[in-house]
Amino acid sequence: MVRVVDSSFVTSAAHLEQSPDALASGEVAFLGRSNVGKSSLLNSLANRKGLAKSSSTPGKTQLINFFAITYMQEQTKYKTFFVDLPGFGYAKVAKALKHEWAKNLTDFIEKREAIRLFVHLIDARHPMMAIDNEVDNFLATIVRPHQRLLHVITKIDKLNQKELNALKLSYPGALMVSNSNKKGIDALNEVIFNHLFPQENLS
Template sequence: MKIVDAEFVKSAVEPETWPPAERPEIAFVGRSNVGKSSMLNRLSGRKALARVSNTPGRTRLLNFFDLTIERGASREILRICDLPGYGFAKVSKTERANWSQMIGAYLEEREALKAVVVIIDVRIGPTDDDLEMLRWLDAEGRRSIVVATKLDKLPKAKRAGRLRQIEVQLQMTARSLLGFSSEEGLGRDELLGRILEAAHAD
């Protein structure tokens, strides 16, 4: 299983500007500066598919990408939606409210949406915003895939224990939280597998 092509589709705000819901879609969300763009670039194998910035809140639109995935003799196209980061983004309250409305509309209305990847910084653990997002997704009946990123920032001997701490905090079963490192590539194949599983779920 490998990604053979990745391309930007479009940026959008209002539902009428979203691309057609023609294929399974997976959304990525997390607090500002959690490493979402770096994760998407590592996942796709493209260094500049998603813009990476040290400034929180640079993603201000719904950004759609298509990944062409090869499995054996077959190929399929999966659509990714990169959502604006939440939390401490240095923007006005008005703009933050607009983001919230835009994200809420997408998560509620998008028929093609199969799962939401919720990204957590493994060093910080789930923030109040992360917990609120997970509760909201659960209430809406949306499938979530929780990923703890920046695993490379921890010593290898402490990684498994830290992941388990977060699982306990989130009341997740053992080994259900996925650890990920954009720098080392850890967790990439497993994340891709979980995304594809969700894409084909009823």
């Protein structure tokens, strides 16, 4: 059983050059539309309320936030970074700022080789949106052999079983999670750990 035993905020970066030195294990980058539940998911994964701060104002968070995460498996600790990327898809951001913001974020995603896993969050209530498809298409063009894209469907507690089944067909291989009842959180931590530390699962 893998679990997170420690977590802390490291730093915020406006662009790639301000990022901390990478860890050998690599990093997990979380991205998604505004109000998809990204901060809540990070807090659930870390089992620590308030680690990632959420804003009631879409588009307010413009920085790339790094969190140090320590996993434990069989008394051995493993360290990594969770990277909280600014949300996308809101209109209330000044055009010039939005352009600069998008440029810095794109530059980070393309050039930060330490990223091992991109976790793209999709709101269960608003699947298959054009902007999410655009993000997937962009990531497909830049993902390196050592990187992987994982879809995580959030807020599944808002759907009935029929709607959930339809969603699974639309996103094969996606993980379904709920921050409200913590469903899928342990499974997501397992997937993250196994991707970052595959040698620990060769038995």
